[in-house]
Amino acid sequence: VESVLRPAGAAPACLVVPVRTKKRFSVPEWARELSPEEKEKRLRSLGTVFPEERIERTFYLACTADIIDPYIPPEGDARLTSLSKDGLKQKVEKLKQTAVSQLAVRKVKDHDPDFSTKTFPEKAQEIFIEAHNCLANFNKQKLHSLVTERCYPEMVRGNRYKTIRWSFVESLEPPRVVHVRCDSIVNRGNLYGQVTVRMHTRQILAIYDRFGRLMYGGEQVAKDVLEYVVFERYLVNPYGAWRMHGKIVPEWAPPKEPIVK
């Protein structure tokens, strides 16, 4: 490295250390009023090279952030029978909603020919049971493959120092597909499919806190649970899988405050 104080001939060969003094910038008067293009021209003529620095980090969206067009479950779903007047009204409303769902089903079948509204609910229930078993055993890797990234923190928050025991007793009604939506985010054609499955099941849940004391639920108490679970899949990806995305809480049945023991 040459400088004015040390011409190349006088410096000894072993002491070539790239030491730089403090750069003091002063722009001469004739150069102050130039526009940026003229400045660039001058710099290019001097022969300085700018390295191309564009470090881009790609990120991969594997799931949507929210449930598209959430399914509004009819009032008193599990409490009314289909023989009363209210039950018939509910069925009529259900038929109206299926038009959009049919379109979505057709779109999903384009990308995934194996999908069918009859076989899917069983698979969905299996995924549901396996995901909850993984939660109980803290098997994080498997849980990530069964549950989307949006649902994972909701399931796992606050559970690090607690022991959860969950078991599935039986299913009171066969699960069925209620609602299908297909949507693309960011670009057109970036399709994600969401399917809502209605499940009426009996489950046992017991949560113990850090010291092994029972916090919620009980090991011998089986509760009837009516749930609307949303499953999602990244359709454009040929290796995508259906994963649990979230649950829909109907307005007429808000989650009650759990009784802490």
Next chain:
Amino acid sequence: WLASSSLFPLSCIHTSTSLQKSGKWEKKNRIVYPPQLPGEPRRPAEIYHCRREIKYSKDKMWYLAKLIKGMSIDQALAQLEFNDKKGAKVIKEVLLEAQEIAVRNHNVEFKSNLHIAESMTGRGRYMKRIRYHGKGMFGIMKIVRCHYFVKLVEGPPPPPEPPRTGFDQAKEYVQQLRSRTLVNTL
């Protein structure tokens, strides 16, 4: 925007350092006990809390820690509020924080149901500085810091041990005399 691994190959990749060295007392809050069977007595909750590098002497702080040792948390807070020492304010903040943590994270039902099982002080990092005296003389001054550790346990405070009376001592002496045996004989 720049990624964490920077442009030049010589600079290091690990650019973030941890903010806090995790001490043993903080790790005690992470143990999880297996669930209890329904017949067993309920295990009392234990909450460990500490504050590091308090600008106070550990010996002076020890007096306050010893004051608090067996008390219930309400009594301890009351005593500290009307104590004139500087460490009293700090310990009071620590106790209130610990109470908050207990109620929020560790499933403690009543915040007054806690008592102080252990309270200890430890030496923090000392710094040495020069203290200027007259006539050009100097002394090396230590800037002193301490840590304060507290363990809160759920439940009423244990009853204090009755002091040892002369009668107890006499009983023990007689017991010792009676338990003598003859060694190496028939």
